[in-house]
Amino acid sequence: MPPEPAETRARLLHVACKTFAEKGFRDSTIADISRKAKANIAAVNYHFGDKETLYKEAWRHAHQKMVEAFPPHGGVPEDAPPEQRLRGRIRSLLQRAMCEDGLEFQIMSHELASPTGLLNEVFRDTVRPMRQAMDQLVRQLLGEPCDNLTVRLCAISIIGPCLQILRKRHLHARSEFHPWLNENQLETMVEHFTLFALAGIHAIRTRHHDSPSSASTDKALVSESTS
Amino acid sequence: MPPEPAETRARLLHVACKTFAEKGFRDSTIADISRKAKANIAAVNYHFGDKETLYKEAWRHAHQKMVEAFPPHGGVPEDAPPEQRLRGRIRSLLQRAMCEDGLEFQIMSHELASPTGLLNEVFRDTVRPMRQAMDQLVRQLLGEPCDNLTVRLCAISIIGPCLQILRKRHLHARSEFHPWLNENQLETMVEHFTLFALAGIHAIRTRHHDSPSSASTDKALVSESTS
DNA sequence: CCACAAGTCAAACGAGCATTTGAAATCATT
């Protein structure tokens, strides 16, 4: 009694997401995924061809679910004041990083640490737009036209802490700790990081106003790369 | 003509650091390391016993070199005002993250993404003290006694961006880009992150002054974990 | 010159893993 035809593919995809999120591409084995999905070891190759395309499909799946659950703008309309939009983006980042089933960032974390290169194309289409949106928002908050380096450093100052949370979550994942998606705690963190970021940007802004930047547009930090 | 006896061990250690930093534990192979170190494939097992102890020795080596080159306080004396000490710690973090041979953070980055558990003990002795020092410094900057959650979130807001830089460096490592340790650029970043952090902390501080925190000491973010 | 330890080397072993294979089971259509 095979449990629902074509259901196997969905189960494999789901288990693959969790496994890749936990162990990364290389440390995940087809045998392990198949066993956890209650499928035969040949099922992966039958439904997806090989391990690599299963990996790509798994990330696409995890990413799409996250986009639906937590859109990048965090529910704040596009014509809201920049401060509100920043709060929305920070909330979206934190939700994605902290969500119990938020496997998208975990897979991406592995991919950044030891790149397989398999997700490069998908990343170009997904994370680059988010980066550009963040840069544009920062540019608005900084007011008068600023050099790209300043903008990028501010964006890093905003995104960095949110992704740092992700790492802590991953560390705690295998310990006794569980109730991560605490709504109160989330809002506490959103408020903290938003307030912190707005104050930081304001300080940078006034510094620029006092002494116009000597920072050159630096190809290194500003170049077109993922993340 | 074996090039200097007992020299092989040093070459293996050096190559192992670079390889583990680039590929992580699992993706690095003994054969590859041995070949690059111009040593026989059995040399690793002769000099270190097995791959795991080579890994631990490699991290110890990379870490020790970084501690000597860039002490955590960044050259700022312990009795300097907190603002200066924060600047020193941020500089130290950025130097370690950006240094051409700064393999310590790269290995740690892999270890955090997909933990082997082999470095847990060493981490306890090395990164935890740094974390505690940062927390204490933040506590001073925040002034009046603050709850642990607030302190930790501030610390994350400081450390996060510095480690985000590390990830960008790693991405660019395999592209055409090289001259990373630009002294001017380093100071630009130190100034940016320090200014940003001080402004953020000040904002949090005044908020706390206005409305005393309702945030409970949360076991999750505050617990005793590495990093 | 000899004996002994330290170090190096090529070859082989054995485990783990992705992938293939060919048969069996199940489903859909007539």
Place this chain on the structure above:
DNA sequence: AATGATTTCAAATGCTCGTTTGACTTGTGG
């Protein structure tokens, strides 16, 4: 019920990699 397509299955294949083995080379002390 029969036929063909789809899906599942256990076993086998072939490759990579960590580790071991045993011989060979080099350096040292008597």
